[in-house]
Amino acid sequence: MSTLTEAVRTSTSGARNRRRAGRVRTSGSRALPAYYWMVWPAVIAFAAFHTIPVLVGIFFSFTNYAGYGDWSFVGLANYINLVKDDLVLAAYGFSFLFAIVATILTNVISLAIALGLNAKIRARNFWRGVYFVPYVLAILVIGYVFQFLFSNSLPKILSDIPLFRDNILTNPDWAWTAIVGLAVWQACAFSIIIYLSGLQTIPPELYEAASLDGASPWRQFGAITFPLISAFFTINVVLSLKSFLQVFDPIVALTNGGPGTSTESVTLLVFRGGFSGGEFAYQTANAVIFFIVITIVSLVQFRVLQRREADI
The missing domain is CATH 1.20.5 (Single alpha-helices involved in coiled-coils or other helix-helix interfaces)
Structure with missing residues (x-):
């Protein structure tokens, strides 16, 4: 039952x-x-x-379309001509030089500031907000402020320094450094937030144990801090390089590609030639190549940096 x-x-x-x-x-x-x-x-x-x-x-990109009128297929002619175009090659050279220098400066400065903000200082949250302000400002507006600074203020303030005695934006050899300064100044805001997020994931007990063992601050950074934020470093480096390769607004605000074409990036070249230069199809092919280049660079970065994270 x-x-x-x-x-x-x-x-x-x-x-x-x-x-x-x-x-x-x-x-x-x-x-x-x-x-x-x-x-x-x-x-x-x-x-x-x-x-x-x-x-x-x-x-x-496989046509000769000028942005208006009739067009016909030209096959791979646009892509072949890009390789032979000195103006295009110069724009790629400038873009990569700019991106590499700006990426290095952005990550070094951002990490140093993040380490300082993560320390026990007064008004820490206030300073975090201050350092994030550049990221929320319109880059074109700030760019024109920097243009006035470089063309009017610095020549008077730093008149004893030959480089700044004249308007640096009119110097074909050094104008790019002013663009780097503006771009890094704004990009640091976002990178600082990423690094701060990474630093807050590190248990304080690790630093206490390292201090008891007599490890110096540099030793603690190399053995504890950097290995534990390596993933955040990877994110910052990849995003920074990708963004700087596509630099556009700072150039338009400061030099508009000048003097001559010494500060003309790939994106500015595509914009000028494609929308106002009658090279719509040609610059579209340039944009396709540039997209492939950025994709390959980003994938290689991820692979190399993630392999380094695994080794750490």
Whole structure:
């Protein structure tokens, strides 16, 4: 009798569980349409404003379309001519030089400031807010402020220094350094926040144990701090280099590509030639090549830096 009762209870419990599972599946299936209604508008908008224009641009890169009028297919002619164009090669050289220097300066300065802000100093949150201000300001507006600084203020303040005696923005050999200064000044704000997030994940007990062992601050940085924030370092380096390779606004605000074409980046060249120079198809091919270059550089960075994280 007890066995039968137990069997009935088991059967009843099983039926109850199956009904609950059915209700869960039913409620889940009811949630699916709502999920698609939320996702599909974003997918459609992304395709309309990104994917389709990209595919159209790739299509026109195989033509001689000037942005208006008739056009015809030219095959790989645009891509072949890019390799022979000295102006394009100079723009790539400037973009990479600028990006490498700016990336190094941004990460060194940002990490140093983040280490200082992470220490026990007065008004720490206030200073964090102060250092983040450049990131929320319009770069073009700040760029024109820096333009006035470099062209009017510094020549008067630093008149004893030959480099700053005249307007540095008119010097074809050194104008790029002013652009680096503006770009690094703004980019540090975001990088500081990333490094601060990484520093806050390090347990304080590690530093206490290292201090008891007599480790110097530099030894603690090399053995504890940097290895534990290496993932954040990877993120900052990859994002910084990618962003600096696409530099545009600081150049427009300070030099507009001058003097001559000494500070003309790839993005500025694509914009000028594609929209106002009658080289729509040609510069579209340049943009496609530039996209491939940035993708390869980013993937190589990730692979090298993540391998270094694993070694650490």
